[in-house]
Amino acid sequence: MTFEEFLFWSLALITCISAIAVAASQNIVRAAVWLLFTLAGVSCLYLLLGADFVGAVQLIVYVGGILILVVFGVMLTNQGPFVNMKTSAGEWAISLVVGLLMLGLLLGCIFAANWTELQETLVVDDAATSRSANDLGLALLGVAQPTVVPDAQAPKLNVLPQQKKTPVAYLFPFEIVSVHLVVVLVGAAYLARAKRRRRTAA
């Protein structure tokens, strides 16, 4: 077992087990703690995949932002310190059956598909496959780049014949997302303030 395989298997196990624990735990704060391990595990998987920037964004947005927000929400809405909202056995059974069926469907698809055509058989050097933060930033700024990474080891690779694609840039989606975030900021502030305003008016 190489070191990379060891890392992958341990991270994947942590991620999957804690994801199942999130779904299974009855206490919502426990669920949030398991979610922490899930998100951190996913972030480490991104790092393992050579996507440093996405991994760091995952850490800062999910763990540093969303998770804190969720815990805030839990604390603001709990009546007692340890409130359980029990799910009945019937609901559990339904969600378990549906979940297992869907998992079977997805796994069946994954194993049935022939990924070797899409996937390069050789794991190439990180520098060649993974895009750095610079490339991501340029793409988001609208600087179009060739989508196909220049190929240093072409003879060794078993890849699809690369059709010429037009270079793509993402300035417009980036702007849309920024405007979206501003709208969300205003909307969340409005929703959270609504009650207090009514009280002062009354």
Next chain:
Amino acid sequence: MYEWIVAYWTPIIAIIAAALLMGLMLVQAIIFVWLERKVAGRIQDRLGPTRVGGKFGWLQTLADGIKLLTKEDFIPDAADQFLFRLAPYLTVVGSFLTFMLLPFGLGIIALESNIAAFFFLAVLSTEVFGVIMAGYGSGSKWSLFGGMREAAQMVSYEVPRAMCVIIPVMIAGTLNLMLIGRQQEGFIWEWYLFHDPFTFLAFWVFFVIVVASCKRAPFDLAEAESELVAGFHTEYSGFRWLLLFMAEYGSMFTTSALAVVLFLGGWHTGLFPKDLTHYLGPLGNVINVIVFLTKGWLLVFVMMWVRWTLPRLRIDQVMTTGLKYLLPMSAALLLGASLYPLLWNTFIPTAWQFRDPPAIPAGPAPLKPASVSGPVNEPASVAAVKP
């Protein structure tokens, strides 16, 4: 044997680097606790520890540590056992992970990353979760209040902190902390602190934010002993309490060290035109590490000084300071720092204009087998820098 070493080179080096950094964190915490008590004593016109280990009480912290380790492992009945046990470890991990991104000298860094500054902020922002869990899991009202205050404070101070980090990053043109450090090579006016008026102000704003985000006085509302007994660690004792404090001292040092890298010239003395390794070889790097640690410890000392000098703010004042003053200030500084070079270059003679950051000679990677290196690899990294 040799093949085995080659195959597992990366994890071996990583473990050595982690052990060294862990040792640094522990030893530092011991020194800081002693220093804190001495500083507090001096400021309050008393002596501080004097007995244990000779005249200055050198071994006081060690004695305290042994006392803490032998205490009863106590968990309150009302506590959520799982969260209560887990929380200190989460906090320590968040604090420790930042150590691996610090450049202690030329090529002396555990993990040289292209997004190091961003990753640093990301890891720091995870530290607060452990504190919230400690507050919630203790099952005590004081702890819960402490945890909630801490969460509110951390979340609101994260934004201006990130903005202040962006200012030197923008000047350097890279997120790589090692490169940011190398670009400040030379005399003291090459430091980003003196780059332009906005960076000069940004350092002070950043330092205030850092003090607040380490939950140090005057912003230590999470553990305000006059209001909340001891805040989020009211119910903790023994080894877990020790871990919580190690995390606090660790993050004090790492955030100070981040300020040193971003503004205070990193490991450079500021007295010579070139890096010390240029003159002295590997010995220069030893001096570099000492200089870096000294600068970091000086900032930590200033934090202690501030703690024992200023009275504590109220929680609403803390939030006001963060959201109404520091956030607009850092936004204005970011804007100013980005416009200043443009305007300056438009109206000022060519000779005095800002130039692009000097191109760093792209040496080969410091260590061949992997991007992970540690202080053990001094000669390799030094050789990489020499032309």
Next chain:
Amino acid sequence: MIGLEHYLIVGAVLFIAGIACMAGKRNAIGVLIGVEMVLNGANVNFVAFARYNRNLALEGQIFALFTIVLAAAEAAIALAIVLNFYNNHVSVDVDAAEELKG
């Protein structure tokens, strides 16, 4: 040898755990947690494709970034709605929201 399938399986497990979380939890915040896990499962797939196919090296990571940002926005709005719901119903049980039932 770790291949694309391994990551896809991790993504599938995350997705299913999220679906089960959404279906099984009665706490509105639990449902929100489920949504986050579903998005994470999808993101793992995006980044894995970005790693293993050079044609998607940029697209995969950028889509993942967009998903993360939109998930943050979604979480903020969803929590604001949950807090409002709590103000009106003094509960975050999703079964309590039944005024619009025909």
